Amino acid sequence: MDLLVVGGGPAGLATALHAARAGLDVAVWEQRAGTVDKACGEGLMPGAVTALGALGVHPPGHDLRGIRYIAGPRRVDADFAAGPGRGVRRTTLHAALRETVLAAGVRVEQRTARRVEQDEDGVSVDGTRAGHLVAADGLHSPIRRALGLDRPRRARPRHGLRRHYELVPWSDHVEVHWAPHAEAYVTPVAGDLVGVAVLTGARGSYDDHLAAFPELRERLAGALHAGPVRGAGPLRQDTSARTVGRVLLVGDAAGYVDALTGEGVALALAQAPAAVRAVINGDVAGYEREWRRLTRRYRWLTHALLGATRMPPARAALVPLAQRLPWLFAATVDALARPARQHQASGPSG
Ligand SMILES: Cc1cc2nc3c(=O)[nH]c(=O)nc-3n(C[C@H](O)[C@H](O)[C@H](O)COP(=O)(O)OP(=O)(O)OC[C@H]3O[C@@H](n4cnc5c(N)ncnc54)[C@H](O)[C@@H]3O)c2cc1C
16 A cells, blocks of 8 residues: 555545546545534634545535624624635534545545554554555544654643534624633534534533623524534644654644634645655655745644734734734635645646
8 A cells, every 4th residue: 555544534534535636546545434523613714625625525504705703793794805715514524535636546444543663664553564654634633643743732732622513604704703711703604503613711501601702692592503512722832843754744743832713624635635745756855845935824823812802902903903904814714715736736746
């Protein structure tokens, strides 16, 4: 096998698809059975929609026109200049990706990877040999940890909680509601379904946090819950490197700052072809450079926003400032929307 991918989330499945289409013999190991759900805001930025479309993956959802920031009575919105994004339920996204991956002839096995060894010629995972290994095993990547690529965290941990409501969406913007200790991200994902994800560094249940958003709580009152609350975190994951030997980290496994800008899936989809290109070219170090380039704007912007909004006065000033400087808000939203540019636009094998 040329490439083993551990993790069957968006990063792993997109990597496998690029690899298969480039003619590599590739398999995916995913520890969970069937359609995989996950705590996520479920807003696909326009760049993610474009990248999925290029792979022939068109998950149904709800078009997103842009982003709206709300704090009490203040609100400001900006539309995506790069075309619409899409709110897509995680299970819908997973099913669409998985179906395309299987149709491309990739073997997807329900297996948990446990032990990784490597030598000059290849990688061995629990005794299965492959030329290279992509670890796309998520935020708390066990492979990253086992390979010693985890860096200790310094920041106060933030985490996310998400619930779906059976409601007709009232907006085609992703709404970000700001409260002193949490943000709520409202994403329409179907004609009768709205996802609400709360990001916070504070303790408490989903409903405790929702109490900080009275206007939103009123809108959601009485709506049926479609499924349980799902959580994820700590969100911030620092890594010392994205590659070691013949192993490449892709998606959240490669490091994560925060979900504040809703770009995780777009970034995973941008990293996938870069990793496959590195495998094909035998240039694993090239992936490290490409990863830095592809994620630079995300890392910079997310750190800046997180740092600023950690200070209560700056947090309170954010939405009024965005109202006063609409061009700055529009430019920021536009930056989020733009697809990450690959070095060789022609695909993984260049
Ligand atoms: C609250 C919250 C809100 C978010 N909102 C958004 C948003 O609005 N838009 C957006 O684009 N992104 C958002 N994100 C980020 C997005 O969810 C992630 O960036 C994305 O899921 C990363 O995909 P991945 O494939 O790297 O990881 P995952 O989707 O986590 O997939 C990793 C997979 O690896 C499997 N796995 C783990 N260990 C093993 C093992 N040992 N063997 C086999 N399989 C294994 C897991 O079961 C899992 O299926 C949000 C994240 C959070 C937490």
